Amino acid sequence: MSGDPILQVIDLQKTFGAVVAAKDINIDVSTGEVIGIIGANGAGKTTFVNMVTGYLKPSSGTIRFEGRDITGKPPRLVTQTGISRSFQVSQVFTSMTVYDNLLTALAITDSRGFNALRPIQRPDLTRRCEETLVRYQIDQYHDSEASTLPQGVRKLLDIAMAMVSKPRILLLDEPTSGVSAEEKFNIMDIIMGALKADQVTVLFIEHDMEIVERYVSRVVAFYQGEVICDKPPEEALIDSRVREFVIGEEYPLEVREAGSHADH
Amino acid sequence: MRKRKPSSRLGVALVAATLSAMAFSASSVHAKDNIKIAVPAFLSGGAAGPFGVPARNGAEIVIDAINTGKLPAPYNSKGFAGATASVDFVDESGGSTKQVAEYRNLVQKRGMDVVIGYISSGSCVALAPVIEELKTLTVLATCGTPRVFEEKSRKYIFRTMAHATADNVAAAHYVTSLMPSVDSYTGINQNYAWGQDSWRDFDLSVQHLKSSAKASKKLQFPKIFAGQYGTEISALSLDKSKLIHSSFWGGDLEAFIFQGAARGLFKKKKVVFTVGGTAAYRLGKKMPNGLVLGARGPYGILVRDRKTALNEWFVNTYKNRYGTYPPGPSYQYGQAVLATKIAYDKAAKAAGGFPTQEQVIKAFTGMEFESFSTTVKMALGDGHQAITENGYGITKYDNENGEPGITDVKFFPAECVMPPQGVTSVDWIKGGMKGAKC
């Protein structure tokens, strides 16, 4: 976790009319970090992710990825440079099966030049497709149509699709939202296990502090468009401003050891 | 993808579809005692009421009379060369492309021996090559554009009435000789061959007959079947020209007359309607007085009172059956059917039995015959295109009898209003109407 930052965000601003959605955001991300982004609804977390991934154009400021300026580039160019993301509402191809979703994603990322016209069913792709299904543990849903999937599986599929372009940095927007409490750690384990194997730097938005505590190496807290805290989790979760504006006073004060998560 | 469906039996399925389609088609062998005639006319759309239906009715009474031998002498023999006609009335609407496709069906699928009809010039221009390709006798009844025979010589096509040049040359004669005050003119015509040719012929003829007359620069060519002419009527009203020429027909004509009358257009301007005859009966009392009307030849209201046996039979039979006087299209369709009968009979006489199509065509070519209202000579287009006299009159409602009337009728002989054989209409008019016998 050293060397030049992989992602540099410098003085990022975003305004919608009179509303300031992001104000003077400065974040440096190093390779291999797992960063949790927390904040109340409307604090500017998703706006931040949307700007980094090209969904929204910043009003001012700079975003550098591996030293290259990617500010204001459209999603597809951002993706091509090596950044990928998932969504709060899973963005999958609803009318296709899980297998076809992933195969399509693989084919599209492998569509330079003549490849775009080759049949989609070709051995290298289908092999990778099956492997990925296994890695994300969704192979038993192989032939299920995406619109019929349980929420957790959908999330996994969404992230698996985000990963086919082999990004070096991945932004996840609430990977466990809508997932039942029993399932959430299981799903996070699958995700983090798969991502570790690919050595990806991860930023994820999360409301659930148990997850934040357990998986992240650093916490960035947003409040009203500003970063109010950028510290390791054990410090961030006892930060008074974070407790006041983000997680609420009722959350247990003592920082638990990793692995001793409380089951409900 | 597991959803993709196999289609191995596609070929089989196609053959099945093909066979079932073929089973539908009646492939009748034609006996000599029956011929199949198709009569296309507008049976839907705006032209159906004023044109299509009267045309169909005209053909119907004549065919019925021929089948039963009830036409007046000398045409009182039964049938077409003795053969009874079975007739299919088909719809001409839907555009020329559709008519081309439909014509192929008429001949190739439904096995028609003769096709008699067509009202729109658009249909006739489009059909000419197909008719020649399919080699089936086709008698054009009403359509007017001269292009059909002037572009090419045709073998299987006949037209038993004069083409549009006659209407417009006669209109020019009428206007220049009977309305000396007219020294400027403009036009409103439909935006297709009929309207464009009509205007060109009229414009050129007036220029020849009265070179001092001036044509307007702003000519209106609204889309056929447009229906609303408010803005055009304003433009015409503002135009300084004293006379308006129009070859409008069918529903367009009636709409234009209504809207123009309400706007006082016909009080302000002289108007000549080359196809106005049909509107006179249909509009009745609402038809403004003082309009110059033609009927595309000696038909309809212009010849209602001609006292020949044939004309009286036609007018009375029509009126008894349909309750109105026969307008122009009824005469024109009736005339086309009659001409076909005469050609068949003549060919049969020459051949000594039921004639072949070739023999009928030979008999038809160059034929001269007495029709219901006039004498028809198949003089142009190597004997395929008829010439007849052409006339105009001025509307005047007959309050005494409560029916439409017409005054100041003047006819011009066929040789006065039609070019001689071998010269195209435009060349003939431009060249000073050489050889015209007026």
Place this chain on the structure above:
Amino acid sequence: METLITIILDGLQYSSYLFIVSVGLTITFGVMKILNVTHASFYTWGAYTAAFFIGQFSEMGWPDAFGFVIILVSAIAVGTVLGYLIERGLLRRMYERDEVLIVLATFGLFLVLEDLILLVFGVNPYFAYQPMALLESVEIGGITRDVYGLTLIGVAALVAVLCWYGLNRTNWGKLLTAVIYDREMSEAMGINVTRVYVVTFIIGAVLGALGGAYIAPTVSVTPGFGVDVIVLSFAVVVIGGMGSIPGALIGSIVVGLMRAVAVHELPEVELFVVFAIMAVVLVFRPEGLFAPAKPRKI
């Protein structure tokens, strides 16, 4: 000067006609998100019904002024009956389907209704000149104009004012606005969206039929005369902004005036100009010149 006055009057008259015909279309689209091709059928049926009864009553010796009553009654009757039947019988079963598929279904129904006209009224054109003859004509800008045609402008203005009033000053209008803005939310708030839909559709249908019924006395009512009307109204509605009533007004005025200028000055481009404007507006302002406020959801 005379030409200018004439062009403006011609343009306004045509605009008024377009507005009456297309405002129903835009209301239906705004509320139900349905681009309704059968709007042309309402127009045609309204015209036929009015023309038929004006002729009948005139023959029975009723005064010509009664024609105006017939026009209004025909529009309401045709719009209510056809609108109710179509909404209940067809569209209700389709709301879950793709909007383009709904357009096609209305296209299919339009074809059916076109031929039904032939079966009911026959092929002969109808004339209903009585109301137009009654109002006679006046001289404006050096040419004669029929007063009936000029009343079109008044009728259009009345329709516009009624629409504005109905939408902004009545409870019903507030319901409509809510449904236009967000259907699901309105349902959650307890608005009976089903009823809103059927009533909206009937209002749209009545306006379409009114367009036909009011224009009937100036034309010969013939089969198939609604075919061109629907694309013209599409153009108007798109130019103004689909679903916007002020948009339909602006769109009508733009199209009507441009067409009048074209017919007077350059008759060849008359047809082209309308659709060229439509294309240009769509390219540079896809939401139309006067788009309604729309909530954006991601």
Place this chain on the structure above:
Amino acid sequence: MSRDRTIPGLTVALAVCAIGGYFIPDWLMNQMMFGFARALAILGLLVLWRTGLVSFGHALYFGLGAYAVALLDINLGISDAFVRLGVAMLVTGGVGTLLGFILRNYRDIFFAMLSLAFSMVLYGILVKTEALGSTDGFTVSPPTFLSAAPEGKYPLFVLICVFGWLAAVLVQGYLRSTLGRLTTAVRDNEIRVEYLGYSVARAIHIKYVMSAVLTGAAGALTAMALGQVDPDSMVNWTASGELVFVTILSGPGSVAAPFIGSLIFELLRTYAFELVPHAWQMIVGGTLLAVIFFLPGGIWSLFARALKADK
């Protein structure tokens, strides 16, 4: 994975048609020519439809293709079927590429309406310009084939069948490729496609040009088969509506569907016109409604069912 036998099926169908065509009556050959020529346009619309786009203005390309043939014939006297077809495809490809830059940013009803507007602009020009034949259109002389001028329609029929087969096979290959998969993918989720690094606009543009060229070829072949072009039945909005209608009737299930659907439509219209001349539109419209309500997969779904039951 079940074997996909579309291409062998199409090839058998081609052989059957080409050989059978020699023996069938002329009227049926005509119907098949019109049907199969139109099927090319339907094939293009099918690709767009799978992408979630419906064009209410493809008569623009149908008309451009047809008028390209007519104008070549009238102004330059070119009668060679291959030159005509090639030029028609070039012209429509060019126009499609240009308009595609605009249309690729439109979806849903806006895509439909802008397509409609473009096609009506062409209609407005054609109808009012005498040099372009106005409402009448033009007559098109029969085609020749590389300086051979054979009698009868059979050679053109074979050309249409072979071209139709070729187009179907190519489109089938296309649909199985990544670009082809970008139909359903774009329809389902544009955001995902963009975040996979592919430009949705470009994907749509390619499909649009493809459908334009196919529709142009359809127009050109129809013009040659029919010998006539006119704006009202080829360029007016009703012509566009008819193309979409036949697409729905055919169903999106297979590249063979357009050929079957289009031929059935042709026969339906002919028989409706012959048997009930006053109410043929009613039958056509009623069929459209019936298909929308009871046969969402189009006629193809009947075939698919029959083929499945066969197994």
